[in-house]
Amino acid sequence: MPFTQVPVPDRPQHRVWPRRLPHWMTPPQTSLFDNLAISARRWPGKPALVFFDRTLTYPQVVAMAERLAARLHAMGVRKGDRVMLDMQNCPQLIIAHFAILRANAVVVPVNPMNRAEELKHYITDPDAKVAICTGDVAAEIAKADAQLPAEQRLAQLIVTQYADAFDPAAQGPTAPPPAWHDWLFTRHPLPALESGQVMAWTEALDNSLPVPPSEVGPEDLAVLPYTSGTTGLPKGCMHPHRSLMHNAVASMAWGNGTSESVVLLVVPMFHITGMVSVMHSSVYMGATIVLMPRWDRELAGRLISRWKVTTWTNIPTMVIDLMASPNFEQYDLSSLVHIGGGGAAMPQAVAQRLFEQFNLRYVEGYGLTETAAPSHSNPTDAPKQQCLGVPFMSCDARIVDPETLKEVATGEQGEIIVNGPMVFNGYWKRPEATQAAFIEFEGKPFFRTGDLGRTDEEGYFFITDRLKRMINASGFKVWPAEVEALMFRHPAIAEACVISAKDAYRGETVKAVVVLRASHKGQVTEQQIIDWCRDNMAVYKVPRIVQFADALPKSGSGKVMWRTLQEAEARG
Structure with missing residues (x-):
């Protein structure tokens, strides 16, 4: 269900809208890979990724992504093919993500905590024939693959080790915590596929194969993230380059991002927020991304201090945990200029302490996998606590009665519905579910979020709960x-x-x-x-x-x- 540009109507929240920002944004009409390539040309010597002791410049990331794209093409990956990507945050995830896009294919991000029984669905439903993963989950993927009928199995599996991206012998305050050593340092043996081939990451990148011609644009499918509902198996959300591009560009503008931003990326990139609002947004603006594969409050404190992190998107429990550290006073958070997140409400007492101690206003937002992360966010200079914020750039959101589908009055509870360029095209192979997820409202297709909320007199949205x-x-x-x-x-x-x-x-x-x-x-x-x-x-x-x-x-x-x-x- 492609989005048609219709100007966002005048709404109450426009009275509190940041004056520096437009209500509507027209993003670049190019592919997501172009953002990486452009940043590499603009800032050839700038650190793009930081992972423990190792830094990679933007041109280095492009070179590796293009070599991997060439390998994928040689393996038979063609335009529109779905490639499974299963790993925690690390440079290889970003390189592989952009390599898949450069190969004109579609990224299928998978939570690495999934086990074999769950992984079977992520192979068969998107018809994936190629997967890229880290060594710690490779055996589980092979186990899932072996339980499938021959015609549904993977043909290729590329396996990287976390230690491919850093020096395990390196010491210092930003080295991996001792509790992570077994997980990060172990070089897992490559498993065997029942009907396919397995290749090490280093071998996959060691090639001089030709890079395929770029064949994708704004309307082509880019990412197929899966979302769980109240019933049934997870459903794939079809996102074209266009929807992710919009929210990547809009997130940069909304959060006052610049090419000098240093971003702590600890929310997982297999999740839509980490992928779009942090990774894609940072790459678009040419920021430096400091990567954490998992949450550790002491490492986070040291990384923020060492790299002078300016922007941190998180979930409130991370902030609560960091501020509870006995070493908290030793960390220098003075470089932070933007902090926010979603997924849960920030407790008022914690938000107040952030403001009083660091002059930081915690900016809460709201979005779903179906909306490419933010459909709502608080204005950075006028946030309300425990509030979803106002509808994001280019977004028209309303509150309707779940049964009558009529808009309710200010302050009354109803279902949140969303229209805008960030809304997905529908559920993969689920036309009935897609049809049920949309309604026509004032002549436009609106996505039914299934979340209940209300608005106040200024147009801020507050969530009350899931409909179910x-x-x-x-x-x-x-x-x-x-x-x-x-x-x-x-x-x-x-x-x-x-x-x-x-x-x-x-x-x-x-x-x-x-x-x-x-x-x-x-x-x-x-x-x-x-x-x-x-x-x-x-x-x-x-x-x-x-x-x-x-x-x-x-x-x-x-x-x-x-x-x-x-x-x-x-x-x-």
């Missing part, structure tokens, strides 16, 4: 996100996830799974938490059950997996 997550307790509708936000105010609570529990009288009742701060463990009881909630929220919202846990289950992108807790409750 509502708890119905004796007819009262309870939105877990609202209860969680309230519980965060308790001084003993580090994290909380609210789910529904069966109740013989109410049908459903509210249950909270709570992680206590270390300083309060053993000093607070479940009943005391319930009593506090009763004093601080409407009675029908109060958790009738509180269960303490050492940690909450989280996804690869750091979001709390409430469905995991909900399913465990249903089983138990």
Whole structure:
């Protein structure tokens, strides 16, 4: 469902819109690979990527991406073919991502925490015949591949080792933490494919093969990220070069990015936010990207201090963790000029400390895989806490009644719908799901996010909850996100996830799974938490059950997996 440019109508949020920015942006009408090539020509000696002790310039990244693209072409990859990419953040992920695009193919990003049973879907659904991965997940891919019918198996697997990109013997404050040594330093043996060939990364790049002609443009498919729904297997979201290009360029402008920006990239690039709002945006503006393969608060503090990081997109739990470090006062965060993220609300107390101590306003945003990351963001100079922000550049977003699909009044709750150039083309091989995901509103196709929210008088959007997550307790509708936000105010609570529990009288009742701060463990009881909630929220919202846990289950992108807790409750 290609997007047609229609001017965004005048909306309340335009009264608080940054005066320096247009409401609508026309991005470059080129491929995403062009951004990398242009930055290499503009800044030939500039560090593009930093990974522990090693730096790569923009021309070096281009050269490696083109050699890998030539190898992919020689392996039979052609325009529109889907290539699976399965690894944690590292230079090879960025090189491989752009190599796939340069080979006129489509990137299928995969979470490296997936196991063989899950990986089978990422091979068969996009009809992938080639995969690129790191050594730590190669055996799992081979295991998944072996369980497939011969005609659905991979033909080629390219395997890199994390140590291909840095010197394991290097010492210093920005060296990998000791706990990562086994994971990062081990050179895993190459597995065998049942019906295909396996090639080492170094061999794949060691070639003088011709690079194929560039055949793709704005409307061609670029990335096929998968998203989970409430039912069924994950669905591929068809994103052309155009949708990612828009949000990459708009993210740079919105966040005051320049070619002098130094960006800490720790949110995973297999996730749409890390891929678009950080990686593609940074490459477009020619920034230096400081890579972290996983989160470690001490390493993050040292990297920010060493490289004078200016921009950090994260999830709030990372900021909370860093500020809780006993070494926090030793780190120099004075270079930071932009900090923000999404996936969960930033606790008000933490946001206030950031502002008071560092004069940093935490900028929360909102978006889905279907919207190429941001569809909403807070203005950097006028953010509201625990708020999605206002509809992003070129985006028209509304709140409608989920049943009547009529727009609701300011302050009333409804479903968030989105129209704009960042919206995907539809679900891969799922025409029925695509049709169900869109409605026509005021003559334009709007994507139904499935999230419930409201707006205030200034046009800022606030999320209330997922449409499918509502708890119905004796007819009262309870939105877990609202209860969680309230519980965060308790001084003993580090994290909380609210789910529904069966109740013989109410049908459903509210249950909270709570992680206590270390300083309060053993000093607070479940009943005391319930009593506090009763004093601080409407009675029908109060958790009738509180269960303490050492940690909450989280996804690869750091979001709390409430469905995991909900399913465990249903089983138990």
